[in-house]
Amino acid sequence: MISKATAPGKIILFGEHFVVHGTRAVVGAINKRVTITSEKNDTAAISISSPLGKATIPITEEIDSVEKKFRPFFFIAKEVISDHNFQNGITIDIQSDIPIGAGLGSSSACCVAAAASVSNLFSKVDASQILDLAIDAERTIFPRTSGADCTVSTLGGIIEYQKESDPKAIKTEHDFDFIVVNSQKMHNTDAVVKRVNKFRDDNADTFSELCTEEDNLITKAIDSLQTFDLETIGKCMSQNQIFLERIGVSNDVLLDIVKTIEKETFGAKLTGAGDGGCVIALTDQSKKDSVVENMSKEYETYPVTIEKTGMQVNITN
């Protein structure tokens, strides 16, 4: 019996970093997915095959001694095996079309799809349990995660997210055309989040004011997403970029991309942790192809849309 699950990547439209400190964020699933298949094996090991390499790890191994890139998968398999008193191992295969280390939610989508695929080998999956397991798995490599990325990957669509509250779907009939420009500089989310923590400790008043401004911006942005007011959404994105610059997570390459693409779109900002990774811009559908063509001269650039379908899982024999 093979269990197969898929989950989408994400873009953060508004509120990255501030969300780690309790402010709201607006996050959208994108039409790039990870697919994970798993099956029980008759060894005493977890075998993992991913675009980043292969490993076979004895079930008795401690989580902390497993290489970071395999740790969330090992954690999920070990948890599920123990919950079901299973005596053997599990084989997990990961395929992905989400760029890695680019701020597009590759690791969260992997955690969600792996949690769903492995759990489904033993019992019918429940989305909220899958989400909890996925967030715990992500914490093995990124202890401070807000949970926003795994949540949108599980639910799909666009959500308003705040830690300790139920996520709210932002309902809209419209299709949004975003363009992703990859600076091709890999980043380390945990390291950037730590830096923002330090910024907050050293500049408590400024940070608190920025959180309030970000929250006000998000109220306006949600309203304009619902009314499909593309110009206002774009302006809010550009304003959000300025807040992100103030907390020190942008850099020269990202700023250069933002300034260039802003000229022919409604607005642009970095997305995710920053300090590398991607910029997103909101475009008019009719201009999408020409913007992609222009930006592609210098950077890897592609259009993305919002993916309504979150995590999906099934069994094949």
Ligand code: MEV
């Ligand atoms: C990373 O995609 C987004 C951050 O806000 C971290 C988080 O929310 O866990 C930087």
